[in-house]
Amino acid sequence: xxxxxxxxxxxLCAASSQAERFAFVALGDTAYDAARDQPIYEALIExxxxxxxxFTIHVGDVWGLNxxxxxxxxxxxxxxxxxxxxxxxxxxxxxxxxxxxRLAGAFDxxxxxxxxxxxxxxxxxxxGAKPMPLISQGRISPYATYTENVRWQEHGVxxxxxxxxxxxNGYRYDDSKALLEAQERNAANVAWLRDSFRIARxxxxxxxxxxxxxxxxxxxSAQESFRGPHGIIVREIQIASERYGGPVLLxxxxxxxxxxxxxxxxxxxxxxxxxxANITRLQVFGAAEVRAVQVSVDTDTPWLFxxxxxxxx
Numbered sequence: 001x002x003x004x005x006x007x008x009x010x011x012l013c014a015a016s017s018q019a020e021r022f023a024f025v026a027l028g029d030t031a032y033d034a035a036r037d038q039p040i041y042e043a044l045i046e047x048x049x050x051x052x053x054x055f056t057i058h059v060g061d062v063w064g065l066n067x068x069x070x071x072x073x074x075x076x077x078x079x080x081x082x083x084x085x086x087x088x089x090x091x092x093x094x095x096x097x098x099x100x101x102r103l104a105g106a107f108d109x110x111x112x113x114x115x116x117x118x119x120x121x122x123x124x125x126x127x128g129a130k131p132m133p134l135i136s137q138g139r140i141s142p143y144a145t146y147t148e149n150v151r152w153q154e155h156g157v158x159x160x161x162x163x164x165x166x167x168x169n170g171y172r173y174d175d176s177k178a179l180l181e182a183q184e185r186n187a188a189n190v191a192w193l194r195d196s197f198r199i200a201r202x203x204x205x206x207x208x209x210x211x212x213x214x215x216x217x218x219x220x221s222a223q224e225s226f227r228g229p230h231g232i233i234v235r236e237i238q239i240a241s242e243r244y245g246g247p248v249l250l251x252x253x254x255x256x257x258x259x260x261x262x263x264x265x266x267x268x269x270x271x272x273x274x275x276x277a278n279i280t281r282l283q284v285f286g287a288a289e290v291r292a293v294q295v296s297v298d299t300d301t302p303w304l305f306x307x308x309x310x311x312x313x
Contacts, residue, residue, distance in 0.1 A: 020155035020206075020299045025056040025310065027293065028092065028213070028253030029286025031079075032064030038079075040290045043312045045082045048292055051310065054154055055132065056083055056292075059253040059284060060092020060165070060213035068099035068107050073119055080120075080127045087128030091116055091148055092213040092253065093165040100178075109170070110181055121147040141195075143188040151196055156206040156299055160196040162189040164212040164233055166254040171229040182229070190236050197240035206299040207247040210237065215254035215283060217263040238264055241279050247304040248279045249295070256286030258293065260307050280305060 025048050031037040048056055062076045073095075080087055096112040098104055124139050124147075125131040138147035151160040163185060170182040193210075200208045216230035241248045241264070260283075264276040285291040296306040 020157075021297065022054045022155055023051070023294055023296045024154070025051065025053045025292050025294050026059065026211070026251045026282060026284050027056070027291070028059035028090075028284045029061040029256050030058075030290055031062070032287035034063070034066070037287060037290050040312065042079070042082060044290055044292060044310070045079070047310055047312055049082075049084045051294060053085060053294065055086035055088060055126065056128070057088045057090070057159075057161075057211050057251060059090045059211055059251060061094045061253060061286065062089075062092065063094055064287065065094060065098060065101060065103050067105045068095065068112050069105060070115065073115060077119055077127075081129065083128040085128055085130050086126040086132040088126050088134070088150065088152075088159075088161065088211070089120055090161045090211050090213050091120075091163055091165065093167040093170075097165045097167045097170045109178065117145075117147050121150075124150070126152075137188065137192050141191065143191060146185070146188045146192070149188065149192045151192075151199075153205070155297070157209060157297055157304075158196060158200045158203075158205045158207070159209045159211070160192065161211045162192055162233070164189055164214045164216075164230065166214045169214060169229040169233075186232060189233060193233070193236050193240060197244050200246070201244055205246065207249065207297070207304045208241075208244060209249045209251060211251045213252060213254055215252055217281075234264075237279065238276055242276060244278075246278065247302075249305050250279060250281045251284065251295075252281070253284050253286050255283060256289065257283060258285045258289075258291070258309060259283040282307060285309070 031041045095116060096109050099107040099109050099112045124134050124136040126134055134150040134152050136147050137149035138144050148163050149161055172178040214230055216234050261281055263281050264279040266275040268275055284293050292310040294308045294310050
């Protein structure tokens with residue numbers, strides 16, 4: 001009984017201190033033009049399968065501004081089954097936040113998010129042909145609704161997702177219901193972020209990877225982002241990452257351009273190390289470039305993460 005209890009408690013305990021090497025794949029904003037992009041997307045999935053990643057993370061926008069109906073959701077579910085390994089999915093704005101537009105079917109976004117939770121997040125396991133166990137915020141916290149926020153570890157690196165979307169993170173100030181939903185979801189995201197970094201510190205994880213949908217840096221700096229609907233998330237990532245001290249990778253999509261940079265970094269003067277230099281950002285490819293990024297992880301290096309685009313050619 002004691003051994004079983006220990007195994008349960010240590011589900012997210014860090015791996016051994018020995019160097020570990022593995023790779024995962026990140027992609028998003030796929031198949032906006034279904035007739036043109038779906039065959040390319042399916043070929044890309046085969047390319048990803050051949051690369052044999054530990055898992056793949058899809059950071060949302062699984063279609064363009066199409067009809068947000070149940071049939072479209074089921075088509076996405078079928079496509080996700082083509083991944084022959086574990087797939088972790090982060091909802092994008094096109095799947096629910098933007099579904100109130102007439103072009104998308106004039107749905108209630110909250111109802112569409114509830115449907116996504118029913119189809120993709122009903123159990124605390126990943127998608128894909130080889131589901132892996134996940135820790136769901138909805139299963140272990142007072143935020144029972146937020147089953148899409150998940151956490152797992154791989155070889156001493158902690159991964160977690162948050163439902164942070166583009167399109168202003170759902171903050172529609174002309175709609176009191178939408179505004180309340182966004183505020184409550186942001187509170188759940190902040191709680192999940194803080195708890196995840198606490199676990200990373202307590203268990204001496206070698207690195208932390210955060211996956212969201214939204215691009216949060218449309219201003220000239222992270223300081224500009226503080227004033228927008230993603231401001232509290234940007235600031236919480238800074239605070240938690242500085243306290244943690246190890247390498248942090250933020251993965252997202254939304255703006256369809258492959259970028260690796262450090263948008264959080266702040267200079268402290270010519271002779272001082274910059275603040276938040278431990279946070280790297282990966283923005284994945286997106287429509288019309290239906291491509292992915294393979295992220296290599298080597299816990300024996302101080303930079304930890306390496307990046308390689310995956311093409312069909």
